[in-house]
Amino acid sequence: MIYREAGQFKTSYKQDSAIFPILQDRIAIWFYLFVAFIVIPTFGSDFFLNSMMIPFLIFALAAIGLNVLTGYTGQISLGTGAFMGVGAYSCYKLTTYFPETNIILLVLLSGFFAAGIGMIFGLPSLRIKGFYLVVTTLAAQFFLEWCFIRVPWLYNYNPSGAIEVPQREAFGLIVTGPSASPSVRYLVVLSVVVFITWIVSNLIHGRLGRTWMMIRDMDIAAELIGVRPLQAKISAFAVSSYVAGVAGALMVFFWLGAAEVESFDVNHSFLILFMVIIGGLGSLVGSFLGAAFIWMLPIVIRTVPKMTGLDINASTVEQLNFMIVGALIIVFLIIEPHGLARLWAIAKQKLRVWPFPY
Numbered sequence: 506m507i508y509r510e511a512g513q514f515k516t517s518y519k520q521d522s523a524i525f526p527i528l529q530d531r532i533a534i535w536f537y538l539f540v541a542f543i544v545i546p547t548f549g550s551d552f553f554l555n556s557m558m559i560p561f562l563i564f565a566l567a568a569i570g571l572n573v574l575t576g577y578t579g580q581i582s583l584g585t586g587a588f589m590g591v592g593a594y595s596c597y598k599l600t601t602y603f604p605e606t607n608i609i610l611l612v613l614l615s616g617f618f619a620a621g622i623g624m625i626f627g628l629p630s631l632r633i634k635g636f637y638l639v640v641t642t643l644a645a646q647f648f649l650e651w652c653f654i655r656v657p658w659l660y661n662y663n664p665s666g667a668i669e670v671p672q673r674e675a676f677g678l679i680v681t682g683p684s685a686s687p688s689v690r691y692l693v694v695l696s697v698v699v700f701i702t703w704i705v706s707n708l709i710h711g712r713l714g715r716t717w718m719m720i721r722d723m724d725i726a727a728e729l730i731g732v733r734p735l736q737a738k739i740s741a742f743a744v745s746s747y748v749a750g751v752a753g754a755l756m757v758f759f760w761l762g763a764a765e766v767e768s769f770d771v772n773h774s775f776l777i778l779f780m781v782i783i784g785g786l787g788s789l790v791g792s793f794l795g796a797a798f799i800w801m802l803p804i805v806i807r808t809v810p811k812m813t814g815l816d817i818n819a820s821t822v823e824q825l826n827f828m829i830v831g832a833l834i835i836v837f838l839i840i841e842p843h844g845l846a847r848l849w850a851i852a853k854q855k856l857r858v859w860p861f862p863y
Contacts (some may be wrong), residue, residue: 541695546688554687555760557804562691562698563756565796568780569705569789570748575778576786577709578741579721580630584642585749585777587649590769591619592750593757594659597668601661608673608681609693612758616750622649623746630738646771653766669763681758690759697755701748706789708744717741718787782834785846794845802826 525531545558571585596615603611626645630638653659660668672682679685680693708714716737719727728734757764776799784795803826807817817825837844 538699541699542692546691549688549691551687554691557801559687559691559694559760560756561796561800562694563752563760564777564780564800565793566698566701566755567749567752567777568784568792568796569702570745570752571777572781572784572786572789572792573705573709573717573748574741574745575781576788576791577714577721578717578738579724580627580738580741581635581639582642582745583639583771583774583778584626584646584649585745586769586771586773587646588619588623588746588749589753589756589773590649590653590766591622591746592616592753593764593769594653594668595619595750596754596758597661597670598659600671600673604671607675608758609675609697612697612751612754615754616747619750619753620743620747623742623749624739627739627742627746630742631735643771646774650766650770653769665765667763667765668757670758670761681762683762685759694755694759697751701751702789705744705748709789713737713740721787779830779834783830783837783844785844786842788843788846790849791844791846794849798845799830802829 525534546554549558567585567589570588571582574580574582592615595618596611599606599611599615600608626642629641633641654666657663657666660666663669670681672684673680675693678689680689709717716727716732717740719730719732720734720737720741724734727737753769757768761768780795780799781792782795783798784793785791803822806822806825806829841847
């Protein structure tokens with residue numbers, strides 16, 4: 506009887522169209538933020554922050570970017586990994602030319618370079634769709650990978666071909682480089698992810714988001730009622746690529762510390778697509794659930810056998826991970842296309858009507 510909206514009256518259109526119209530949802534959001542910003546960095550170990558929370562947040566942000574394009578606009582893409590690379594290399598060049606500028610600002614600015622590249626490769630979506638668009642974005646992935654290798658200016662002519670993160674300070678704290686503490690890096694990543702998620706959520710619930718969903722559901726009918734496919738599709742590619750670019754910059758500067766082109770290969774594009782499919786197409790919550798599931802699954806596979814006394818080597822863990830993820834993708838596509846987000850919504854609905862049957 507706790508999760509009820511009875512007695513919560515709305516007296517304005519603003520209240521009626523709120524992202525979290527139920528009081529209990531707003532309380533839960535503040536509770537999650539309190540745990541994320543206070544409890545986890547205070548009590549979490551360095552291993553927990555470095556190996557679990559920071560990569561989870563980064564991949565969740567990348568999944569949000571792909572969800573904007575695939576889940577909300579219906580444009581399939583296999584170039585997310587490359588757009589993350591554009592953001593990472595752009596941020597690296599910005600730190601070279603503007604060494605005194607706040608690194609967090611440079612991370613946010615690097616996304617605009619990825620957005621510009623995404624808009625260029627999004628132009629074919631005006632004429633093609635489905636399988637042919639997948640091939641186009643896959644070609645963009647391979648072309649950008651080639652650029653990351655063959656254009657030495659991008660990595661400052663480093664003989665190793667890698668980009669190495671310099672030490673930078675923000676607000677009086679060291680936030681990048683080997684001297685940066687995991688808790689500080691985690692808080693920076695968390696702040697950026699929350700900020701970007703808030704912006705994307707407002708876009709989705711606004712006029713632009715409605716045009717995306719109209720294009721996704723029936724593009725011809727949307728065009729007949731006045732929606733411009735050019736504006737809708739290109740804006741979706743821009744927003745998606747921007748978010749992916751910021752995620753790529755965060756991945757290199759606040760997690761890996763150094764990266765080569767293999768960090769942005771097509772495997773990462775598929776990995777992020779799997780997160781979106783398992784988490785739920787067209788759901789921001791699903792992006793977080795999918796990222797948590799995909800990233801935590803190998804850790805669970807390694808940990809549970811050790812707790813039971815079994816010894817499983819790394820190759821077996823990797824193969825089990827592939828098998829489980831592949832099977833779950835098939836199951837979700839057939840049984841529950843909306844993924845973990847739909848299961849979460851069903852659980853909330855059951856809680857609202859409890860103790861009565863759903």
